[in-house]
Amino acid sequence: MSASWLERLTGPRTPAGYRPGATLARLRHNLGLTDLQSVASFTYREDGPRIEVRERTESHLLMHLVMCEFILCVPAHGQGRLRAELHHTGALRRSGVACRRRGGDQAMFERLDARLAAVHAILMPLDFKRLTIDCQDGQWQVTLEHMGASEVVNRMPALRRYIPLDAEQRKHLWQAFDALEHLLRDL
Template sequence: MVIATLRQKLFELFRADRAPSGYRPGLTLERLRRNLGLAQLEVDGVAFEIVERTESQLLMHLVLTEFVLRVPAATQGMACLEVHHGGAIRRSGMRVRQRGGDPTLGRELQACIEADAALFAALMPLDFKRLRIGLQGGQWCVRLEHMGGSEVVNRLPAFRRYIALSAVQREHLLASLAGLQRLLSSR
């Protein structure tokens, strides 16, 4: 009986769906919107949305933001792809890793990214943590998590720090979203 009660209390303490202590929903999104300097989340006809998610650590948590772009697909099928920089020390290109779905789509997408000079030039200096591209139900969904536009919240010692998106990274980010929309709308 005591073990079951202890296990239940530990589960309640560490469950993943619980918001971290000190988390203020929407605060990081508002700071990022001001940081971007956009009245609407649309640039040059590219409409996107920003969502935030939390990642808990021991005595701290991160509030991370993802830029989400949805593009109607001409291709049918399903794919789950991750795009990342190549090279161990220096960035040497873009790599597409297949996580599921049609394997030919991953190879085609990597070739298209490398062939699109403007998109490649925008993605190479972009400091992103994750870039996932999915195809499902006749729609492409791009989820780009930049290293900027996030917040670190620590409980001991107590502090909050917003990591701003620099002007240079802002330009690369918006150019990358426009390039990805252009590339995926023809696929």
Template structure:
């Protein structure tokens, strides 16, 4: 093997996305988030959800983020991918649904249903989420919600590790949003 090929292989291994970041402790952030939620089982209002952890590497640090996954069976055929975000540049003034792919009629219908459900709307407006994605595939909705809390920042230089907790208020909004999503999507 030539020197260049060997060097290329070593660089690939060093910066490979499949490799866990240095200092990553699988499951530790999830355990802290479970403690913040204070639930014996991951079920709220009949909405059974799961938690998954993912990492994002940066130069001398990495982030450990958690996502709430909710699967809702539905009689709705077709497929679609949607992103939900807050409206307004400075102050939150509503909920917007951006369609990424799929049946064009589902986007406006989904937005109308999210806005019409008062409990869900009241939970989503103050909720501090980074990403909220809703996908429809094989007659099942999949909600992926990544909250700003329930994550960890790990820096190697200077060395520090900081967990960002989910506050009690955010916990209540989060659980209400998951229950509301199940309620709305099961009837869509």
């Protein structure tokens, strides 16, 4: 039985013109890695944390975006649930980094927010679109979606543009993951 017209319009589907793995291949080149598939993990130095990267698509009218999500997992010492979201503050210029609780334990959030003050200076120069910190089932998970390492695809006019992850932003990304891993490991 075929899907109804409403299901076809509103249901999950891959965008027209989406090339799975193409953005990751360009990211692999930016990072200087030799093997990075559609879902992969890597370390950026021998004793560094393990980072998973995967593509995420976002559909819009006559266009779509392909973003790369960087995911860091750290074991949690205590039990509890928390979902927090970080974002840059300031209307025209970045003036800071703010943290919002999106669910979970208030006391756990207050401890996390107090500890995040130590890494604000590291997060300020990082160009991220989305940064979430989740704690669930005895594990912290940091998901960072960078502005770079993404692709914009327009259908009309026909345009496909990759936004690279430059060397400076790559350095800030590794510093942020080092600081967040250290912060969450001790929390």
